[in-house]
Amino acid sequence: MTAASGGTGRPTGRPPLTEERKAEIRLEIARAAVDLFVTQGVAATSGEQIGAAVGVSARTVWRYFPSKESCVRPLFSAGIDLIAGCLRQWRPGEALEEIMDREFAVEERLLSVPDRTTVGALVRLTRAEPGLRAIWLQTYDEAEPAFARALAERAGLPADDLRPVIQAAMFNAALRAAVEHHAWHTTEPEPEPDPATAQAELMATLRSALAIAAEGFA
Structure with missing residues (x-):
């Protein structure tokens, strides 16, 4: 019996992290990275600084992300994942905006979605940051097959059928264009609106984009 077992025959040390906790850590790192990128720029931000802001080591940061730019990926993908869920639930005759409103109203799901600011x-x-731009575009590229599978299922078509593939590209482009339009054409007011109002503005933009993209769907 070894000292490491504490005389019980069982291994000691920290229990393994759950997938839920890992997701929480990823999101914490992402939010800290954004704060640092905004205040001091990407080039001036190090993995050590990101880790310190969360209370973890730089080694832990690199365990979750291959680069400092990729740290923001959970914030890019959270909303896209919720949209994919909406598309999977969308049935002929239903308004996509209504499904979106219902899904985004679930508080637990909103916790993973970044606010408008x-x-x-x-x-x-x-x-201005090519590294972040690459992560932004890559996130949407990887979301498109999920959109296509959801739309194919809705129409009773094979996942690789051309129609849902093109429809998914339409939804993907609409979402990206809506978020970019909202970000690039909205200046931060003084004083800032309350979080609920700010979030509602972003959601309204996304609803409009989805409604436009959904025109013509049976």
């Missing part, structure tokens, strides 16, 4: 600051940074 964070989204705006982050997307504006992609204009």
Whole structure:
């Protein structure tokens, strides 16, 4: 019996992290990275600083993300994941905006979605930061097959059928254009609106984009 077992025959040390906790850590790192990128720029931000802002080591940061720019990925993908869920639930005859309103009203799901201020600051940074721009575009590229599968299921078509593939590209482009339009054409007012109002403005933009993209769907 070894000392490491504490005399019980069981291993000691911290229990493994749950997937839920890992997701929380990823989101914490993402939010800290955005704050640092906005206040001091991407080039001036290090992995050590990002980790310190969260209370973890730089080694932990690199365990979750391959680069400092990729740290923001959870903030880019959270809203897209919720939209994909809406498309999976969308049935002929239903209004996509109503499903979106219902899904985004679930408080637990909204916890992973960044607020309008964070989204705006982050997307504006992609204009001047090629590394962030690459992550932004890659996130949407990887979301498109999920959109296509959801739309194919809705129409009773194979996942690789051309129609849902093109429809998914339409939705993908509409969402990206809506978020960029909102970020690049909205200046931060003084004083800032309350979080609920700010979030409602972003949601209204996304609803409009989805409604336009959904025109003509049976």
